[in-house]
Amino acid sequence: MRAALPLAPSPILFGLSFGVLAKTAGMSLGAAVVMSATTFAGASQFAAVSVIDAGGTVLAAVAAAIFLNARYMAISITVASIFPGGKLRRLVESQTIVDESWALAGRGGRFERPILVGSGIVFFILWVASTAAGTFVGDLLEDPDALGLDAAFAALFLAILVPYLKNRRAIQAALLAGAITLALTPVSPAGVPIVAAAGACLLGLRR
Amino acid sequence: MPSGVAALTFWIIVLVVGVATIAFKASGPVLLGGRPLGPRVQSIVDLLAPVMLAALVVTQALGGDNEISLDARIPGVAAAVVAIWRGAPIIVTMVIAGLVTALVRAAGA
Numbered sequence: 001m002r003a004a005l006p007l008a009p010s011p012i013l014f015g016l017s018f019g020v021l022a023k024t025a026g027m028s029l030g031a032a033v034v035m036s037a038t039t040f041a042g043a044s045q046f047a048a049v050s051v052i053d054a055g056g057t058v059l060a061a062v063a064a065a066i067f068l069n070a071r072y073m074a075i076s077i078t079v080a081s082i083f084p085g086g087k088l089r090r091l092v093e094s095q096t097i098v099d100e101s102w103a104l105a106g107r108g109g110r111f112e113r114p115i116l117v118g119s120g121i122v123f124f125i126l127w128v129a130s131t132a133a134g135t136f137v138g139d140l141l142e143d144p145d146a147l148g149l150d151a152a153f154a155a156l157f158l159a160i161l162v163p164y165l166k167n168r169r170a171i172q173a174a175l176l177a178g179a180i181t182l183a184l185t186p187v188s189p190a191g192v193p194i195v196a197a198a199g200a201c202l203l204g205l206r207r
Numbered sequence: 208m209p210s211g212v213a214a215l216t217f218w219i220i221v222l223v224v225g226v227a228t229i230a231f232k233a234s235g236p237v238l239l240g241g242r243p244l245g246p247r248v249q250s251i252v253d254l255l256a257p258v259m260l261a262a263l264v265v266t267q268a269l270g271g272d273n274e275i276s277l278d279a280r281i282p283g284v285a286a287a288v289v290a291i292w293r294g295a296p297i298i299v300t301m302v303i304a305g306l307v308t309a310l311v312r313a314a315g316a
Contacts, residue, residue, distance in 0.1 A: 009298070010297075010298075013298045014298075017301070025212065026212040026217075027217045028214060028217065031214070031217040031218055031221050034221050034225070035217075035220075035221040035224070035225065038221065038225030038226075038228070038229065039221070039224050039225045039228045040228070041228055043256075043260065044224065044228065045224075046263075047259065047263055048220050048224055049220075050263070050266075050267060051266075052212055052216065052217070052220070054266065054270060055272070058216055058219055058220060061220050062219075062220055062223045062224055064259060064262075064263070065220070065224040065227075065228075066223075066224060066227045066228075067255050067258075067259050068255065068256060068259045068260070069224075069227065069228045069231050070231060070252055070255045071252060071253075071255055071256045072228065072231035072232045072234075073231045073234045073235065073244070073252060074244060074249060074252045074253065075232075075235075076231065076232050076233065076234055076235030076236060077234070077235035077239055077243060077244060078235070079235065079236070080235035080236045080239060083236040087237050090233070090236040090237050091229075091233045091236075091237050093236070094232045094233045094235070094236040094237065095229060095232055095233070097232045145312070146309060146312060146313075147305055147309050148279075148280075148283055148304065148305035148306060148307065148308030148309035148310075148312065149305060150267065150280055150308070151268070151279070151280040151283030151284055151287075151304045151305055151307070151308035152283070152301040152302070152304050152305035152308075153267050153301075154264055154267035154268040154280060154283070154284050154287070154304065155283070155284060155287035155290075155300050155301045155303070155304035155305075156297065156300075156301050157260050157263040157264045157267055158260075158264045158268075158284065158287055158288070158291065158300075159287070159291055159297040159300045159301070160260055160297070161257060161260035161261055161264060162291055164256055164257035164260065165257060169254070170253075170254060170257045173254045173257060173258050173261075174257045174258060174260070174261035175261070176258075177257075177258040177259070177261040177262045177265075178261045178262065178264065178265045180262070181261075181262040181265040181266055181270075182265055182269065182275065185265075185266070185269070185270055185271075185273070185274070185275055186273060186274050186275060189273075190270075190273070193262065193265075193266065193270075194259070194262040194263060194266055197258060197259070197261070197262035198255065198258060198259060198262075200254070200258045200261075201251050201252075201254035201255045201258045202251065203254060204247075204250035204251040204252075204253060204254045205247060205250065205251065
């Protein structure tokens with residue numbers, strides 16, 4: 001659990017931000033907290049709520065979040081062998097997998113379960129608690145756009161995106177997705193361009 | 208601000224996204240038991256996160272009400288690009304983007 005401390009500010013600040021966004025989009029304290037406790041994957045939560053905030057449909061919001069979290073299939077496979085016990089125990093413990101706990105657990109060149117689960121629990125508590133705190137901050141904001149909150153969330157997505165752009169294929173796919181979104185935004189309902197942009201991942205099939 | 212979004216809308220999202228994400232996280236340890244994804248599936252899954260994030264950047268920075276809108280968000284996001292390039296932490300990057308956009312708006316641009 002101590003391994004989590006250097007990274008602790010990250011779930012606190014993102015949790016606060018998510019609470020603020022959730023509240024300004026019209027989400028209740030209960031729904032925001034339950035989402036943080038069950039989904040427990042920051043970017044997808046921001047994605048789903050921002051699609052709704054932009055006037056998108058439930059389907060578009062759900063699809064955007066699910067596409068974003070599909071990577072957890074791949075991530076969970078990399079640590080599949082470190083979880084002991086029966087299926088139920090593995091199901092519960094696997095929920096401590098988040099980008100940060102996974103990265104910490106793999107620092108030493110092989111994945112260590114105590115670090116993954118311990119830091120995951122710390123991140124979980126901080127994430128859920130600060131989401132709740134953030135909704136109260138969100139209540140106090142009269143006009144979030146006057147504070148540049150929309151640009152701040154664009155910056156957030158950009159900052160999360162950049163580390164993924166480590167090879168040519170990822171850069172091409174991201175550019176294609178951006179272009180699809182740009183092209184469809186004027187001609188389709190809100191949320192649809194984001195979902196359509198997911199098609200850019202088919203570039204992965206090219207040799 | 209769509210204050211008229213029904214509470215049920217959010218609860219449906221919370222439920223569906225929550226169940227799907229729990230299943231994704233459990234898929235390796237519970238279902239696959241250590242078997243890897245096929246290489247083709249793997250290469251598609253690898254691209255999903257960058258693709259979705261790129262789409263979100265575009266929507267959040269340029270998206271308007273069924274139009275592309277070039278407004279005070281642009282200087283904010285441009286400042287964020289510089290911040291990321293200089294290695295600033297994410298939260299600092301967010302604050303810089305928000306501040307620049309807020310200042311441009313306050314100046315009435």
